[in-house]
Amino acid sequence: MSSINASFWQAHIDALHLRLCQLVSWFTLFMVLLTFLIVVLRYGFNLGWIAMQESLMYMHAMVFLLGAAHTLRVNEHVRVDIFYRRFSKKNKALVDIAGALVLLMPVNFFILWMSWDYVSSAWDLLERSPEAGGLPLVFALKSLILLFCITMNLQGLAELLRNLMNLGQGHAQ
Numbered sequence: 001m002s003s004i005n006a007s008f009w010q011a012h013i014d015a016l017h018l019r020l021c022q023l024v025s026w027f028t029l030f031m032v033l034l035t036f037l038i039v040v041l042r043y044g045f046n047l048g049w050i051a052m053q054e055s056l057m058y059m060h061a062m063v064f065l066l067g068a069a070h071t072l073r074v075n076e077h078v079r080v081d082i083f084y085r086r087f088s089k090k091n092k093a094l095v096d097i098a099g100a101l102v103l104l105m106p107v108n109f110f111i112l113w114m115s116w117d118y119v120s121s122a123w124d125l126l127e128r129s130p131e132a133g134g135l136p137l138v139f140a141l142k143s144l145i146l147l148f149c150i151t152m153n154l155q156g157l158a159e160l161l162r163n164l165m166n167l168g169q170g171h172a173q
Contacts, residue, residue, distance in 0.1 A: 007161075007165060009157070009158070009161060010157075010158040010161040010162050010165075013154050013155060013157065013158035014073055014155075014158055016154070017069045017070045017073050017151065017154075017155055017158075018070065018073070020066055020067075020069070020070065020151065021066075021067055021069075021070035024062055024063055024066045024067045024070075025063075025067075027059040027062050027063050028059075028063055030059060031056055031059045031060065031063070034052065034055065034056055034059075035056060037052070038052055038053060038056070049133060050129070050131045050132070050133040050134045051129075051133055051134060051135050054129055054131070054134050054135045055135065057141075058135065058137070058141055061141060061144050062144060065144040065145070065147065065148040066144065066147060066148070066151065068148060068151070068152055069151035069152050069154065069155035070155075072104075072152065072155045072156070072159065073155055073158070073159075089166070090167065093163040093166050093167050094163075094167070096159060096160075096163045097160060097163045097164065097167075100156045100157075100159055100160045100163075101160065104152065104153075104156045105153055105156045105157075105160075108148075108149045108152045108153045108156065109149070109153065111145070111148075111149050112146060112149035112150070112153075115142075115145045115146060115149070116146070118142065118145075119139075119142045119143055119145060119146055122138060122139040122142045122143075123139045123143070125139070126139055127139045127142070
């Protein structure tokens with residue numbers, strides 16, 4: 001793959017995850033406002049709806065599962081960093097390449113493969129909340145697992161391409 005093609009794909013994957021993160025970041029604001037509303041209704045007026053409470057869980061899942069790829073993109077993910085911070089840029093790129101190829105991408109492909117039947121069963125049943133008055137979208141919630149794997153593998157590919165290009169140019173970022 002030429003450097004121009006790699007750069008094109010890496011840039012488009014990064015842009016996709018930036019836009020997805022911008023969308024998902026609104027869910028955090030909605031979560032705060034909805035939590036406030038739930039508390040006011042519950043303790044101020046003795047009212048509550050399970051669907052409102054479940055919607056918080058759905059938004060929370062979206063923030064984490066769909067925001068994870070952006071977190072990887074901006075290098076804010078959890079890293080066990082005993083030696084890495086002292087490595088040269090070239091060695092950091094090599095570690096990141098190995099991490100993407102040996103850990104990140106295989107684990108996400110495995111999760112995708114293992115969760116496929118779980119999610120497709122939920123879709124076959126159009127699985128709903130077991131709670132009376134709950135949201136009828138459990139099948140959509142479970143689909144976030146697949147979207148997580150896809151977005152993480154796409155971002156893993158973008159990081160892999162970025163590190164390979166940087167190694168090829170002789171100055172890893």
